[in-house]
Amino acid sequence: MNIFTELGRYILMLKDMFSKPENMRMYWKEFMHQCVEIGIRSLGIVIIISVFMGAVSALQTAYQLVSPLIPLSTIAQIVRDTVILEFSPTLVCIVLAGVVGSKIAGELGNMRVSEQIDALEIMGINTKTYLILPKILAAMLTIPMLVIVSAVLGILGGKLAAVATGIVSTSQFDKGLFQYFKPYNVFFALVKAYSFSFIIASISSFYGYYVNGGALEIGRASTKSVVVSCVLILLTDYVLSSILL
Amino acid sequence: MIEVKALKKGFDGKSVISGVDAVFEPGKCNLIIGSSGSGKTVLMKCLVGLFEPDSGEILYDGQNFTTMNEEERKLLRRQIGMLFQGSALFDSMTVEQNIMFPLDMFTEDDFTAKLKRVNEVLDRVNMKDVNNKFPAEISGGMKKRVGIARAIVLNPKYLFCDEPNSGLDPLTSILIDKLIKEITIEYNITTVVNTHDMNSVMETGDHIIYMYQGLKEWEGSNKEIIFSKNKLLNDFIFASEFLQDAKDMRQLEMKGKIDNNRNMDELMK
Numbered sequence: 084m085n086i087f088t089e090l091g092r093y094i095l096m097l098k099d100m101f102s103k104p105e106n107m108r109m110y111w112k113e114f115m116h117q118c119v120e121i122g123i124r125s126l127g128i129v130i131i132i133s134v135f136m137g138a139v140s141a142l143q144t145a146y147q148l149v150s151p152l153i154p155l156s157t158i159a160q161i162v163r164d165t166v167i168l169e170f171s172p173t174l175v176c177i178v179l180a181g182v183v184g185s186k187i188a189g190e191l192g193n194m195r196v197s198e199q200i201d202a203l204e205i206m207g208i209n210t211k212t213y214l215i216l217p218k219i220l221a222a223m224l225t226i227p228m229l230v231i232v233s234a235v236l237g238i239l240g241g242k243l244a245a246v247a248t249g250i251v252s253t254s255q256f257d258k259g260l261f262q263y264f265k266p267y268n269v270f271f272a273l274v275k276a277y278s279f280s281f282i283i284a285s286i287s288s289f290y291g292y293y294v295n296g297g298a299l300e301i302g303r304a305s306t307k308s309v310v311v312s313c314v315l316i317l318l319t320d321y322v323l324s325s326i327l328l
Numbered sequence: 329m330i331e332v333k334a335l336k337k338g339f340d341g342k343s344v345i346s347g348v349d350a351v352f353e354p355g356k357c358n359l360i361i362g363s364s365g366s367g368k369t370v371l372m373k374c375l376v377g378l379f380e381p382d383s384g385e386i387l388y389d390g391q392n393f394t395t396m397n398e399e400e401r402k403l404l405r406r407q408i409g410m411l412f413q414g415s416a417l418f419d420s421m422t423v424e425q426n427i428m429f430p431l432d433m434f435t436e437d438d439f440t441a442k443l444k445r446v447n448e449v450l451d452r453v454n455m456k457d458v459n460n461k462f463p464a465e466i467s468g469g470m471k472k473r474v475g476i477a478r479a480i481v482l483n484p485k486y487l488f489c490d491e492p493n494s495g496l497d498p499l500t501s502i503l504i505d506k507l508i509k510e511i512t513i514e515y516n517i518t519t520v521v522n523t524h525d526m527n528s529v530m531e532t533g534d535h536i537i538y539m540y541q542g543l544k545e546w547e548g549s550n551k552e553i554i555f556s557k558n559k560l561l562n563d564f565i566f567a568s569e570f571l572q573d574a575k576d577m578r579q580l581e582m583k584g585k586i587d588n589n590r591n592m593d594e595l596m597k
Binding site: 102105106108109193197198199201202204205206207208209 | 376377378398401402403404405406408410412413414416417418419429430432433434488
């Protein structure tokens with residue numbers, strides 16, 4: 084299947100997702116279930132990577148700032164902006180492409196192979212609306228939240244590492260943290276988070292939903308969804324940075 | 329009643345079903361039999377709308393399924409129940425939730441009424457105390473019965489069963505066959521069963537269609553199949569050793585070489 088066929092199929096999948104739900108209550112239930120699966124269940128890994136990401140960022144910035152002319156509070160500024168602009172939205176979303184993306188592709192792939200999707204179709208349910216739309220909406224609600232949590236924890240991790248190693252004092256770090264702060268950076272991070280969350284959920288749903296074969300193909304679909312999501316995240320990251328910064 | 333008229337379906341230019349006509353009547357177990365690759369699964373998938381036929385018509389009580397739009401199909405599909413080869417139960421749900429799912433989706437009943445209906449159908453398929461078990465915790469035969477319970481929970485007019493005996497031991501197979509037959513008669517459902525299990529054919533085949541290379545090769549009942557003169561059908565049904573013996577005995581009887589008062593019905597019992 085060439086890239087244009089795949090792209091066409093992907094666009095048709097997105098178009099077919101929008102149909103009238105058979106029972107709104109069931110769709111809401113599925114949406115909430117996906118919020119828990121995508122959001123809550125990813126919280127642990129997001130906390131761990133965010134704290135270490137911030138800590139490493141602080142230590143490496145301090146290592147490179149050797150000039151006595153640059154105030155130590157600059158470390159906090161650099162940590163803050165790096166975390167908000169790049170680390171939290173991009174790095175966290177790349178990790179989530181692995182964690183959430185492979186899970187979605189695996190789940191839908193298994194449902195396809197074991198005829199559960201066919202069973203839903205025969206019941207008269209639009210499977211794209213019931214299975215894919217709640218996943219995309221849940222991802223677009225919870226992943227930006229995770230990115231905000233990640234940014235806060237990343238900065239806290241940076242502060243913890245910088246203060247604990249004696250590089251800067253708490254007051255110096257706090258001073259730098261609020262210096263030249265641009266709220267636009269948060270807006271930019273959220274635009275990235277929304278874009279990436281759509282990519283993660285829709286791409287992995289696409290590869291999972293259209294699995295054809297058996298267990299081996301489910302694994303392949305999972306891997307392919309992660310690879311394609313990561314490439315698209317990086318490409319979108321570049322495009323958004325070019326346009327919005 | 330389901331009518332199939334001149335149905336054709338192919339993939340990548342290769343014809344899989346080449347113009348099949350058939351009528352499936354209510355209150356009867358209509359069997360589609362044939363060896364692997366004969367087109368029976370494709371025919372069933374066309375009947376339920378999982379594949380779009382290339383040409384021909386499928387009429388559900390006179391309504392043309394092939395020309396219906398998606399919304400009309402959705403409404404019709406609520407009258408269809410299907411038992412899949414692998415049961416297709418939802419892994420993440422318990423038995424009770426699996427059976428309750430169509431009720432949750434398509435009825436406004438309260439939980440008590442839905443639970444009552446779930447227990448009714450579970451009782452109908454002779455299953456008790458399994459409500460809170462997950463599909464992974466029950467046997468293959470039990471999964472099939474739960475699949476049947478889920479298929480009939482909305483009182484369908486049409487029931488499709490795709491190889492209901494695959495992966496089951498002979499005793500459980502007979503139980504599933506009997507259950508399908510009883511339910512068909514009890515609810516006056518138009519049942520279409522896709523199988524290559526000869527025990528099922530003899531047990532439940534009120535109306536049988538034999539498919540060979542995408543064509544309807546033979547049509548009749550379980551009473552007629554054993555005496556058919558169709559060579560292709562005979563090669564298929566007498567492939568098993570037991571039935572080959574039966575065939576040999578039948579030929580000996582016909583030639584008068586053995587004095588045997590048993591008729592084939594008795595022999596098959």
